Amino acid sequence: MAKKMVLGRGLDALITIDEVKTEGSSSINEIDLSKIQVNPDQPRHIFDEEALRELAASIKQIGVIQPITLRQTSDESYQIIAGERRYRASLLVGLTSIPAYVRTAEDETVMEMALIENIQREDLNSIEIALAYQNLLETYDLTQEQLSERVGKKRTTIANYLRLLKLPAEIQMGIRDKKIDMAHARTLIPLEDVAAQLEVYELILEEGLSVRKVEEYVRAITKGEKLEELLKEEKAVEVVKKSGVKKATPEEFEMLKTHLSKFFAAKVQLTCNENGKGKISIPFKSEEELERIISIFDQLKK
Known part of the structure; x- marks a missing residue:
């Protein structure tokens, strides 16, 4: 060597x-x-x-x-x-x-110098930086900590770039071509299934999802939920919002109730009469659970 x-x-x-x-x-x-x-x-x-x-x-x-x-x-x-x-x-x-x-x-030392010069000027896209880091690690048999000292970047920063290389080639190309930014791409890494990663990636491109929304989908998928079902639930909620509760179908009511139950992690009850009037109740079994539900409402206010 x-x-x-x-x-x-x-x-x-x-x-x-x-x-x-x-x-x-x-x-x-x-x-x-x-x-x-x-x-x-x-x-x-x-x-x-x-x-x-x-x-x-x-x-x-x-x-x-x-x-x-x-x-x-x-x-x-x-x-x-x-x-x-x-x-x-x-x-x-x-x-x-x-x-x-x-x-x-x-x-x-030439590549190392070129890398440092470009990184300091922020001339590289995220995938180019990640590949350059990987090349340096492998070529000079460095640890991430040693590379951190050489290029003047935090070890966690280097690790975050390297994680991008675990994503499918299509997503890496999207990062390179600025179709998707690094923040969005990083949220896809916890998904172990490539098909799921690509499915959410396509949704980001189609809908222009926020990072927070992508994180929400990824958390749900990692818990075993299907993206298709999540989208159906959201569509039902939108229907209720736009058309009014009294015009919603029984199926949409049920989907809305299911969505609210998942959101609050509690068995939400929803009733409605023929005039469109009704109520939503959220039962709780302890003061701790009540505080948890209240904290969710507090977050929604923000």
């Missing part, structure tokens, strides 16, 4: 806001774009075309303000450590060279 590299003095030894420092560099070099190659281990794989065009327009007007960072791989060849967006935008404009810092870096 390759010798592990320690970042020494921490992130400050590598980063100033959004750029990797070049220890030992005393000047900026102008490097021909034709001699520069992208880093194949670059964590970011998706570049926003509109943002890239905006950057290109800026470079066309005022040039490249912040030099990119390269490492020399041969006499006539360089590889990007940081600044691939600036490199790509410069190509769009038609520049032939770009200002750059050139530093010495071992192969095993």
